[in-house]
Amino acid sequence: MLEGRPATRAPAPESHRRALAVVPPGMPPAADGERRELWLAAHFPRLPLHALLPATASARAAVVTAENDPRRGIVACNERAARQGIVAGMGLNAALALVPGLRVEERRPVAEAALLDRIARWALRFTPVVSIEPPCTVLAEVRGSLDLFGGAMALCRRALSGLQDGGLQALLALAPTPRGALWLARADLGLSVTQARAMPDIASRLPLSCLQWPAETVTALTALGIRNVADLLRLPRAGFVARFGPRLLDELDAGVGRRPEPRRRHIVPERFDEQHELPVETDAALILQPALERLLANLAAFLRLRASGIPGLRVDLLHRARTPTRIRIGLVRPAGDAAHLSGLVAERLARERLPAAVTAIRLRSGVLLPLSLRDAGLFERGQSADPEATARLLDRLRARLGQDAVFGVCPVPEHRPERAWRIAEPGGTTPLPGQWPVTRPERPLWMLVEPQRFDSWEGTLVTGPERIETGWWDGHDIRRDYYVALTRSGVRLWLFRERPPGSGWFLHGVFG
Amino acid sequence: MSDALAELLRHPALWQGGAGGEMPAAVPSGFRRLDERLPGGGWPLSTLVELLIPSAGIGEIHLLLPALRQLSLASPGEPRWIAWLAPPHLPYAPALADAGLDPARMLVIRPRAGLDLLWAMEQALRSGACTAVLGWIGAADNRALRRLKLAAEEGRSPGFLFRPAAHRKESSPAALRLVLAAHDDGLDVEILKSRGGMPSRIDRLSIH
Numbered sequence A: 001m002l003e004g005r006p007a008t009r010a011p012a013p014e015s016h017r018r019a020l021a022v023v024p025p026g027m028p029p030a031a032d033g034e035r036r037e038l039w040l041a042a043h044f045p046r047l048p049l050h051a052l053l054p055a056t057a058s059a060r061a062a063v064v065t066a067e068n069d070p071r072r073g074i075v076a077c078n079e080r081a082a083r084q085g086i087v088a089g090m091g092l093n094a095a096l097a098l099v100p101g102l103r104v105e106e107r108r109p110v111a112e113a114a115l116l117d118r119i120a121r122w123a124l125r126f127t128p129v130v131s132i133e134p135p136c137t138v139l140a141e142v143r144g145s146l147d148l149f150g151g152a153m154a155l156c157r158r159a160l161s162g163l164q165d166g167g168l169q170a171l172l173a174l175a176p177t178p179r180g181a182l183w184l185a186r187a188d189l190g191l192s193v194t195q196a197r198a199m200p201d202i203a204s205r206l207p208l209s210c211l212q213w214p215a216e217t218v219t220a221l222t223a224l225g226i227r228n229v230a231d232l233l234r235l236p237r238a239g240f241v242a243r244f245g246p247r248l249l250d251e252l253d254a255g256v257g258r259r260p261e262p263r264r265r266h267i268v269p270e271r272f273d274e275q276h277e278l279p280v281e282t283d284a285a286l287i288l289q290p291a292l293e294r295l296l297a298n299l300a301a302f303l304r305l306r307a308s309g310i311p312g313l314r315v316d317l318l319h320r321a322r323t324p325t326r327i328r329i330g331l332v333r334p335a336g337d338a339a340h341l342s343g344l345v346a347e348r349l350a351r352e353r354l355p356a357a358v359t360a361i362r363l364r365s366g367v368l369l370p371l372s373l374r375d376a377g378l379f380e381r382g383q384s385a386d387p388e389a390t391a392r393l394l395d396r397l398r399a400r401l402g403q404d405a406v407f408g409v410c411p412v413p414e415h416r417p418e419r420a421w422r423i424a425e426p427g428g429t430t431p432l433p434g435q436w437p438v439t440r441p442e443r444p445l446w447m448l449v450e451p452q453r454f455d456s457w458e459g460t461l462v463t464g465p466e467r468i469e470t471g472w473w474d475g476h477d478i479r480r481d482y483y484v485a486l487t488r489s490g491v492r493l494w495l496f497r498e499r500p501p502g503s504g505w506f507l508h509g510v511f512g
Numbered sequence B: 001m002s003d004a005l006a007e008l009l010r011h012p013a014l015w016q017g018g019a020g021g022e023m024p025a026a027v028p029s030g031f032r033r034l035d036e037r038l039p040g041g042g043w044p045l046s047t048l049v050e051l052l053i054p055s056a057g058i059g060e061i062h063l064l065l066p067a068l069r070q071l072s073l074a075s076p077g078e079p080r081w082i083a084w085l086a087p088p089h090l091p092y093a094p095a096l097a098d099a100g101l102d103p104a105r106m107l108v109i110r111p112r113a114g115l116d117l118l119w120a121m122e123q124a125l126r127s128g129a130c131t132a133v134l135g136w137i138g139a140a141d142n143r144a145l146r147r148l149k150l151a152a153e154e155g156r157s158p159g160f161l162f163r164p165a166a167h168r169k170e171s172s173p174a175a176l177r178l179v180l181a182a183h184d185d186g187l188d189v190e191i192l193k194s195r196g197g198m199p200s201r202i203d204r205l206s207i208h
Helices: A014-019 A047-052 A055-059 A079-083 A092-098 A109-123 A143-149 A152-165 A178-187 A196-205 A215-223 A229-234 A237-244 A246-256 A285-305 A338-351 A387-401 B003-009 B032-037 B060-074 B093-098 B114-127 B142-155 B165-169
Strands: A039-043 A062-065 A074-077 A103-106 A130-133 A137-141 A171-175 A273-282 A308-319 A322-335 A358-365 A406-411 A421-424 A446-453 A459-470 A478-487 A492-498 A505-510 B048-053 B081-085 B106-109 B130-136 B159-164 B176-183 B186-194 B200-205
Touching: A039 A152, A039 A178, A047 A062, A047 A074, A047 A109, A062 A079, A062 A092, A074 A092, A109 A130, A109 A137, A109 A152, A130 A178, A137 A178, A143 A152, A152 A171, A171 A178, A178 A196, A178 A246, A196 A229, A196 A246, A215 A237, A229 A246, A237 A246, A273 A285, A285 A308, A285 A338, A285 A358, A308 A338, A322 A338, A322 A387, A338 A387, A387 A406, A387 B106, A387 B114, A406 B093, A421 B093, A459 A492, B032 B186, B032 B200, B048 B060, B048 B142, B048 B165, B060 B081, B060 B130, B081 B114, B106 B114, B114 B130, B114 B142, B130 B142, B142 B159, B159 B165, B165 B176
Parallel strands: A062 A103, B048 B159, B048 B176, B081 B106, B081 B130, B130 B159
Antiparallel strands: A039 A137, A039 A171, A062 A074, A130 A137, A273 A358, A308 A322, A308 A358, A406 A421, A406 B106, A446 A505, A459 A478, A478 A492, A492 A505, B176 B186, B186 B200
């Protein structure tokens, strides 16, 4: 479902093609040795909207506003909002005045980048050469794919319908240079050019806005009476560089094909994804385990070839007519060793209660990370700790006991005893020892999470009081006199009394 | 002596009495009076040590602190863990730092079930990734303790077990068993069993 004007946008109308000396698709290669590339640009002017709202949410007027903008300027709006007079660049207050019940979302660049990445991945079905042009365009070199898809128009139509199915509104354009295609798509002319010679010819129809240059540059150019790209090309080159810098001239040259513009290719990271169908439906570990071992052995071989490790692993146990049981295993340190992974999976599997018999097992790796290879020592054996052993122990304990049952502790520079530490990821970095007030009286090795009332105790006070009176600024202020006490049974305790005295004793720590 | 027998005698789990027995590797406890009584001059490494205490908090951790400090300093290469299994309270990071132990190397493990506790302690000992493993284990049969001892030997990690003094009458495979009792001036230490040493007592060991 496409909002706005649909498919007519992408393929060039017949008349334009003739007027601009556009070579019909599928023609034999030009003999004059010109670089034979053809770039398809897919521009998504409403990408901020698509990234946040599903296409089905178009029943209500919706806008996306700029992030961290006090005016909350509108970046994109849906068709319904546009019909009610909202345009990009408007302030949110103006938009709300026009449409009181407006749905307002704040732009999320991360979601936009992820969507663009998905689109680029999808575009790989047309050609292996796909490149992302942030913030909202995907470029693809399609010359080699024209025959396969039945020509440029057929390819464009196919791409457009695919994007529409995904609920995306796209402006498509073809040009012999990636930047040229980008300009054409942004200019929304409904034009395509397939020959490099034709690029300067249509420059007069490309407005300055399609270049997306800095606002002050565009203002300066407009003041010079420059309205479109053709005017720009007529400017003396040396003067242009002196005034606006060499980068913009390079861009201009790249757009009209005077200068090559290498593009960074979008490469989909490799992942492991394999499924093993079980010979019988079962939930018996006796049958599941060997199947898993085989998959894990394949995974380990896959990783070894790439000298990579994985930071995590996903195991899906597929059932008949039921959602799969998903097991997710995180690793403390990227690993690629089958024995270690298999131990972890076995522990997790033992804890899992399967709702039904398993028909198949699917094993998926996350992203691959390069593994630092380590030489096995020639002479030392078993003496010092295997660098991986510490991480492995953590993985194994967590696989069986759960993530929260295994943790570390970390001191925090703070005078209130109960806030002077926190639970931390084991092995985290410790602040420099210089930060600690080492001259303070001894602290107990055991600390109670919460101080406990401790009224009826028998014994003697050994040292004290140590007055701790702080924290008034955040509402958790304490006013206490701490004492070290020795009980009858010989246990040394850390006790305190609230100030002013009278509220009795509290136990806060044990010296151990 | 036949080869098979010689091989059997080399087994790390087998201890031979008499002059043939080597001094076990040990780390000084930091308390001279205690070191004098212990074979090897300190806490034995790569095995199980049992500390029987009437109640938690009488100074049992202070008794270990100098050795823990030494062990964590001596460990070469990748820093290893000091594992705390099911401690009665949480170890207090600032106090650990004051005592010279790096809080980042502490690994606190609090399993929910008792069986998991023994399993976790065995894993920690066997992994070789811990400079020391401290475990608070109540009732455990001889077989479970023997497994822990084998794991400690395999992973070359000392395992310190803290158990209620009520268990002193039970037999235990631990290489060293001490009964601690609180005293105004420190600890009364009774050496109940010491592999390669003699049972004895140390009164009023000052630990602070």
